Amino acid sequence: MTTSPIFIPRPGERGSGPQGPRIQRDWKRELRVWWREVDRWLLFFILLLMLVGTLAVAAASPASAGRLSTVSETLPDLYFFWAHVRMQVLGLCVLIGTSLMPVTLLRRGSVVLAGLMLTALFLVPVIGTEVNGARRWLNVGMSLQPSEFMKPAFAIAIAWILSWKMRDPKLPVIGISGAFVGLIVALLMLQPNLGGAILFVGTWFVMVMLAGLPLQRIGMLTGAGLAALMAAYVFYDNARNRIDSFLGGPTAYDHVDLAGRTLQGGGWTGSGFWLGQNKMRLPEAHTDYIFSVIGEEFGLLICGVVVLLYLAIVLRVLVRLVEEDRLFIILAASGLTAMFGGQAFINILVNLQLFPSKGMTLPLVSYGGSSTLAICFTVGLLLAVTRRNPYLEREPFDIKGSFEKDEEI
Template sequence: MNIAPATAVASDLPGRTNPRVPVRARLKIWWRELDHVLLGLVVLLMAVGCAAIAAASPAGAERLSSDEVTLPPLYFLWAHLRWLAVGITAMLGLSMLTRDTARRFAILLSLSMVAALLLVPFIGYEVNGARRWLNLGFRFQPSEFLKPGFAVTLAWLMSWRLKDPHMPVFGLVTAALALVVILLMAQPNLGAAILFTGVWFVIVLLGGVSFRHIAALFAGGLAALSLAYAFYGNARHRIDSWLSGGTDYDQVDLAQRTLLAGGWDGVGFWVGRAKFRLPEAQTDYIFSVVGEEFGLLACAGIVLLFFAIVLRVLVRVSSEENFFALLAAVGLTAQLGGQAFINILVNLSLFPSKGMTLPLVSYGGSSTIAVCMAFGLLLALTRRNPFLTRETAGLRRSVFEKPLGLFDRERNQ
């Protein structure tokens, strides 16, 4: 590691702070270490989300209006902007944390949200046939806030292999996943359970799990899916509906029809009519609304934007020397990218309906704030002193060479 002239001091390193440094100087250090490209991509995604919600808001407002109450056409846009203001504040605040503090925050967040999930079956309330929300003076969905904390917590557990390669970390992270999946399936929330399982798989794969364990993971996943189909009515109904191609009144079929209604360049802002048939135009099926009003080219742009975010994080951590930071950043990226991937596939009628939002594009309270928190943790974990030159290939070597080979030096220290 080469260090530039005296400007690179210990307090400048990610994960370290010097209490004697004035607040203004800390802010300068934070801004210098921040990944401005990633931040710019996130801000662009937020702007795209605001435009999409403005297009979908009239459909959602009309569906929720009644003879007694008539919602204004832009009701969901103004509500989203309020939630987004809270989310941006949380994102910037978390991005200023050191890696150690971000890790502690994520662990506490995970523990508190698991406790909240334990309360959902008893004091939670039901919406659209699912009991996923708590009202403790304010309404929130614990599973949404568990997502960013879960990825970082699993990364922390897997990083224990640096201290002792023989520690049963695989059993610990698998037990943590099993607990979360059981709590989610009780709601029911199969989509979130699949997403958490995907994050777990990515982290244990990068953590150095043997091919024998990977084969067992695939077999276990197929067995779990078969059991869900056999004994979980909600999953069986959605899978059967998807395999049969749906009907004219099926949600996924309506979403696909809406998506294709605008052609390549769309019918125009607020001109679309197919969106008014969608049950959740402003949330689950907002990608289809974008397709109708802005066209398939705009949909392709959203896909490329998510791809750029994932690629930017992978490039950023390609030379990461800290095992925990590498696993946590990739885990958070898998969670955000996986959620977007599932939502888009549902809108394309390539995946059963899962009730999952498109990150920062769909309307939402809990989901918007939780996604902003995930990006805040990601920005904190990818902060880097620009005066330090790394000569290692963290992600590349952890994938293509022997497990943990890159981190031998760190383990020995």
């Protein structure tokens, strides 16, 4: 039997011969494996939310384009819509590409990304761009908000740190991860970005609870969190102003009041696409208050559908983790879900006047530049860590029992 010779391309030649077709077959095989292992329902919910976001930005674009137009430059009505579509196409590439990668590579890359974004957060107060009184962006050829890319990297990095305890129960993983989140919170408060700080702390708290934190320490951390919130109210002007504004109720024609009237302006079924009037006076209609635009033009029933879609994503991830047997995967998926779902529901509660205004976008729905790429990277990571071989049976992972066994050893 004869074997075909190995093709070794000369310098400057493209690889052809036996290796070329095999690489193509490998890509096809990888795609087939991905389609078999990925959670198709989770992918469907994500794509459906992105479609809702495209329609919502199209509805909000005329309002934001009109408000941001100047005497020298008039923005087209669909300016933000077409920009959003371009970023969504790029975001889809990021989403699918991330979900195709192995978890080990994503973990290493996310840890490196966390380090890079932490460095960028140090630079923001010094050379950052200020918008509406907040300095949160770096100008790197495009507007980059480091805290947005830190969110998915943070969830993966914290999951990695907490999973160290499986190898050595004596490692102070809670203290190490707590110092990391504390540094991030301090940098966010300088911007100021109180909403982002709360989101990071809340995500960290969810993850350390899942990592088997004793009830006594949970109570201590809860008390420390309440004390920190009170200290922020006393010493941090941004927090005090937002809390006072929320507790005092909205005044006529402020952002929260306009958002509430816009949300209710269309009733249950909406006023119709491009027929909303209240949105024309609403600031940040295409970003922070896009949920209110959905309510006015498409109706409160569609708002309910949007809320159900976010709940479906959260519940689908939890169902997917029921039979997971790896601690890192459990913590990573839970952290990413807490970060994604927490941001969504804070934004919705702000629009419903049930939470102080935080300046957060609605994930996968609001218009965004680099933030759209960051959100797509987040859900791409979520799809990657929830991939399962349908032919492989797993036993549920007992976190508490595993820690107790390690401590006995």
